[in-house]
Amino acid sequence: MSESRFRLALRYILLTLLTFLVLFPVVWIVLSSFKPQSELFRQPMSLLPRNFTTENYAQAFSQGDFPRYFGNSLLVAVSSTVLAVLLNVMAGYALAKYIFPGRDLIFGLMLSTLMIPLQVIMIPIFLQLKSFGLLNTHWGLIIPPAATPTGIFLARQYMLTLPNSMIEAARIDGANEFALFRRIILPLSAPIVATITIFSFMWRWNDYLWPLIVITDNKLQTVQQALANFVGQLQINWSSLLAMTTVAIIPVIIVFFAFQRYFMTGISAGAVKG
């Protein structure tokens, strides 16, 4: 496809403008978090802080339990992700590389749980977690969301592309099924492990409704809960809140830039969200 230089230039200008527009809110928040409280709403407003300060961060981290919430979120997101990767890869492998009765039915049923998001079962889930003694525990945030239909779907798609001959060769060499999984399949699964890791981390880090239902104990709350509580106060302390918001954004941004490639392929391959 060829395109006149004029049209191409127009396309670039339009895209650049749009990009600025889309990124402006994020930039505005981050820059404002470095402004002293007195400057936050002073007019005329300026994009760059006139008196650059990191005091808001010091304040956010010293008063209240923000470091604890950050640690809670990190613990929950990382643990749940490790579990999700293991469970999803195992399930994907079983569904792609074995022939056994009921396989397609199981796969179908697992996928159909997409129809039942947390929003529609939050009441019985609350009661279920309560009866298991999982309310107000991090286990309640780590275990139930770890098995996602999306992750299983992506893992299965990937496993289908691995050659059977390799698996057969390992079996002839006498490897049992679990050693085979551990020594042959897992090392070959790096790309899908990366994809599931980043999506799972992002979902769990950003979760709000799960922790809202499971956690009421203030000490166990996550960053997203802390942010929402902060907004719920009568007088919002914006300078602290903006610093906390920036800190809450950083982990996912880092993960994104480190693993960009996997994000794009993951979204296109899945087009399902869990």
Place this chain on the structure above:
Amino acid sequence: MQREMTRKTRRPRGNFHQTLAPLLFLLPNILIFVLFIIIPAVQGLRMSFMNWSIFGGITPAGFRNFTRLLTDRVFKITLGNTVVYSLATVILLTVVALGLALLLYKNRMKGEKAYRSALYIPSLLSMITVGIAWRFILGDEMGIINYLLRLSGGSGLGFLSDRALAMPSVIAVTLWAQAGYYMIIMISGLQAIPLELYEAARIDGAGRVRTFWHITLPLLKSTVLVVLVLATIASFKAYELITVMTSGGPGTTTKLIVQQIYQVAFTEDRLGYASAMSVVLMVIIGLFTLVQFRLGGKEQDYE
């Protein structure tokens, strides 16, 4: 073939292990699905036919919860709000995502990846942080948008406090937060269209508009449908953004159905009645998910 070879080499163990092993691999997943999705779903259905209160006990209610929904003013308002929010976000997201994808998707266009990543960034953020960011930006007195409006001689607008503006603001913010995600899906759909078709169209003398209507759009149909369905389901699940941006206000103008379910269940302790609302929501989401499965299946055939 897989089985045959194993049988030859180690018959006694092979078959047993190859039936049992996959089930063991699947077991933890199956357990979680059963314990935390299937049983709760059935339980939720059961609860919708009961008066269920944590402090007041449990009694059968027959269909009363459902008949009561028909005359529940707040439920109808929140359901109506959800439908408005859903229609607006779905249509806008689809159109904007397609527009961005078309603008961006171009073979050998320099910097395509950088633009794509930049436009995707809002989709990385939790809806809580999105809500906080925009509440700061759209604030009545001290928000930057109102500052700029006043600076250019206009008067400030109550983006989040004006009854007529709150819902459009929430919709616009949703668009900002999610368009990048759907754009990526659209781009992958565009990439699947063979370039020869465009080449052929060009040789036949078809213009841009004709090419779009007769080649791009028909071949992108399944992708567009997937985006429509995903966006619809997402809109019916929406909760976080409203919580931090407007708390459902002013009045009940931006209150969505999930907010209402949460409030009736956990604040008013009417778990049975809230379960009936959940069942209505489950039916709506279930219908759209079924549509998505049918489309997803079709797309695999097409590839």
